[in-house]
Amino acid sequence: MSHNTAIIVAAGTGSRSGLSTPKQFAMLNGRPVLDWSLRTFSECGKFDEIVVVISDEYLQTAKEICQPYNNISIVLGGKERADSVRNALKHIKPNSPDIVLIHDAARPGVSLKIIDSLFEALIDYLAAAPALQMMDSIKKVGADGKLETLDRSPVRRIQTPQAFRFNTIWQAQNGKSSQFVDDLEAVESLGADIALIQGENSLVKITLPEDFEMAEKLLQNSLEIKNILPRIGNGYDVHAFEDGQSVTLCGLEIPHSASLKGHSDADVAWHALTDAIYGALAEGDIGTHFPPSDVKWKGAASKVFLKHAVELADSKGFMIANADITIICEAPKIKPHSMTMRDITSKILGIPLDRVSVKATTTEKLGFTGRKEGIAAQASVLLVSSE
Ligand SMILES: Nc1ccn([C@@H]2O[C@H](COP(=O)(O)OP(=O)(O)OP(=O)(O)O)[C@@H](O)[C@H]2O)c(=O)n1
Numbered sequence: 001m002s003h004n005t006a007i008i009v010a011a012g013t014g015s016r017s018g019l020s021t022p023k024q025f026a027m028l029n030g031r032p033v034l035d036w037s038l039r040t041f042s043e044c045g046k047f048d049e050i051v052v053v054i055s056d057e058y059l060q061t062a063k064e065i066c067q068p069y070n071n072i073s074i075v076l077g078g079k080e081r082a083d084s085v086r087n088a089l090k091h092i093k094p095n096s097p098d099i100v101l102i103h104d105a106a107r108p109g110v111s112l113k114i115i116d117s118l119f120e121a122l123i124d125y126l127a128a129a130p131a132l133q134m135m136d137s138i139k140k141v142g143a144d145g146k147l148e149t150l151d152r153s154p155v156r157r158i159q160t161p162q163a164f165r166f167n168t169i170w171q172a173q174n175g176k177s178s179q180f181v182d183d184l185e186a187v188e189s190l191g192a193d194i195a196l197i198q199g200e201n202s203l204v205k206i207t208l209p210e211d212f213e214m215a216e217k218l219l220q221n222s223l224e225i226k227n228i229l230p231r232i233g234n235g236y237d238v239h240a241f242e243d244g245q246s247v248t249l250c251g252l253e254i255p256h257s258a259s260l261k262g263h264s265d266a267d268v269a270w271h272a273l274t275d276a277i278y279g280a281l282a283e284g285d286i287g288t289h290f291p292p293s294d295v296k297w298k299g300a301a302s303k304v305f306l307k308h309a310v311e312l313a314d315s316k317g318f319m320i321a322n323a324d325i326t327i328i329c330e331a332p333k334i335k336p337h338s339m340t341m342r343d344i345t346s347k348i349l350g351i352p353l354d355r356v357s358v359k360a361t362t363t364e365k366l367g368f369t370g371r372k373e374g375i376a377a378q379a380s381v382l383l384v385s386s387e
């Protein structure tokens, strides 16, 4: 099995960006610039390690951004970009990596397609990088102001990530102190065969203040922003019976020989549904948003929790495609109430009745629900883009 590493260089000051903090920590479409590349490298599943190169001053900021991801190493950067790259290469050398991708944090639009194409190119080449043709004419401006038109056909704009067989980039960089403009330059002198793959406009490097707006627009088209990928979630909850005369299920009070015990109104069905929505959003569970230790939520109507989850989904650009709730109990009988429960639930979710299901099952008198000690509920939801 080959060992693959991604290096994201993020130790620069971003002096040309016009910001008071380095551009890689600025927000872009709701997420720090650095987080965009981190998430893509992490979610592509191709890397055993992701090295993020950071300056000492922003160590804590970087740790917070990296916190949700696995297999991240943070390495201190150097004075110039090439020094930062060398620090990262020294860090990964003991792991004997096979393939290494080196990427600017300042290029948030790295796509899965680019990563795939780079890996494919390394089957036959020792190094590879995305490149774009020049569409503008190219002129050399002489010291006297005179112009000379150059042949643009052999000129390419080179982007990152730049991909290497580790031994090739190590041989090119180890022991050197040159300030290579990019990592390809280091291996060019070795005479190594380099593949240029098709670059992408959305891989733009944020350098100047106006680049932020352009990057935001280009990334609007990404799968992530458009929420083209649907999200599925499931939730499960249990509440025990206690003395009482009714239970609340899916917002409906049903007369019963016992009540459900709980910090809130103990609506076990809506708790499962709420958790399913939080789960689809990877946003924890009810306890994360409404801690049981907080007296404020004592006796609260579960409608508050469900509404919060729906609003959170909405704020992230999602709507609920459908919801399916199963209530597990011997009694009360759910079927006579299921239409009303679906109706109330569909109104809170803001979707038509035919996209909400409420059904029930017994456990054939087995287990705690079979012994009528409490009620369990489980729910599934599918979230899709609301745009
Ligand atoms: N000593 C350095 C300098 C740059 N970089 C990183 O290299 C990438 C490309 O560099 P550039 O866009 O030029 O960033 P800065 O050097 O930060 O920008 P500026 O030249 O405007 O100061 C960026 O992700 C930057 O954080 C780095 O890791 N270490």
Ligand SMILES: C[C@](O)(CO)[C@H](O)COP(=O)(O)O
Binding pocket: 081, 104, 158, 159, 160, 181, 182, 183, 205, 207
């Ligand atoms: C590495 C690079 O992004 C490739 O295009 C580019 O060379 C970085 O240049 P900068 O002057 O450090 O912005």
